[in-house]
Structures are given as C-alpha cells and as structure tokens.
Amino acid sequence: QVQLQESGPGLVNPSQTLSLACTVSGGSISSGAHYWSWIRQPPGKGLEWIGYIYYSGSTYYSPSLKSRVTLSVDTSKNQLSLKLSSVTAADTAVYYCAREGGITGTTYYFDYWGQGTLVTVSS
C-alpha cells in the first residue's frame, strides 16, 4: 500500500519561502510508473493543482504559480519537495502531495494522497 507523508513548517513569514517535503513509502518514485503532484486547498475553499514532477526531475507547473514554485525529487530518499517563494497570506492552505494514476498521455487522476499539512503565512 502506497503511503505519502508531508512534512515541514506550519508557519511561514510573509515574503519568505515555503518548503515542504513528501516522503513516499510502499512504492518507489524511481520506478517511473507515475507522476507525482502537489495540490493545495485554502481553508474552506476548493482544490488547486500546483504541478507535477517525474522521477527524472522533469516538471510542469500551473501557470498561476509557475513563477514562484519549484518541485524537486530525491530518489535516494524516495522523497518529493515543494518550494514556494515570496509567499503571502493567500498561500495559506493545506498542502497535499499525491500520486498520479492513469495511462500516460490518456488520463491522469490522483489515486493516493498524503494526509496534508497546513501551512499558515503570517508574521
């Protein structure tokens, strides 16, 4: 059973960089069988896709966050990372990492999710 676990600071100062990690167990990122995504959810609001990364390091970011987000992968640790720069209160959200299922080039969905971690941007 694949499990994902997010970790990182729960409080970040405005204008600073938000950094989160996602540790994957029960499956290997380096198998190359899946993309891995980050998704966020502001309190009381809907889901927003941030972007995905492949084991090779190739990435794709949502245009709304592209200028501020960096995704990376450490296959030796079976770990994903998210960095979001120049944060404001609008970046306060629960951040999820998720595995993408589906057939490459045909359909993508999120079949395994982490439990999420709340990050608050405030001084």
Place this chain on the structure above:
Amino acid sequence: SYVLTQPPSVSVAPGETARITCGGNNIGSKSVHWYQQKPGQAPVLVVYDDSDRPSGIPERFSGSNSGNTATLTISRVEAGDEADYYCQVWDSSSDHRVFGGGTKLTVL
C-alpha cells in the same frame, strides 16, 4: 484554460439518490474523475475514467459522462456520504490537471 463547473450544494434524504454534476466544454471527450472529501481529511478517489471504481469503493457510487456534463450518482445515500465532492479532468491541450469548484452533499 479549461473550466469545470459544479453546483455548490446538493441535498438528499437518506436512501434516496444523489446526482452531482460537473459541467465543461465538450467534457464528454475527456475522462472525468471524482473525489470525496470529508472534513479534516484528504480527498479520496471514488470514481475514475468516468465510471470506474477503485477497489473498496461501494457500488452505490457510479459515474457517467456525455456532451457537456459529467455526473456522479450516489444511490441509497447514507449519512456517511455527507462530504464535499470534486470532479477533475486532465486537459490534454495544456497538460493541466483541473478541478471543479466542489459540491457539498448534505444528507437531510
């Protein structure tokens, strides 16, 4: 960018059938996926590829997709089905993963 539209809320009595819609331009040409999210929990995939169910999801959950509307149908609704439901597609033209705004299902 591709937009998915869901009704903010749907209410249904226990034992009845709930239908949650997801509208999008020619959504019938895309594969639609549905997630259930209960308060304080991560979303759970309940239907993928329009109408397939992951292992462990009750048969009461089903999906359909045609034209400009996809529908998640929950039969014999139970109190435990009360949750937010989100539809999602992959927009092949942009490689974006797109979510609908979510629908709160209330069991009366």
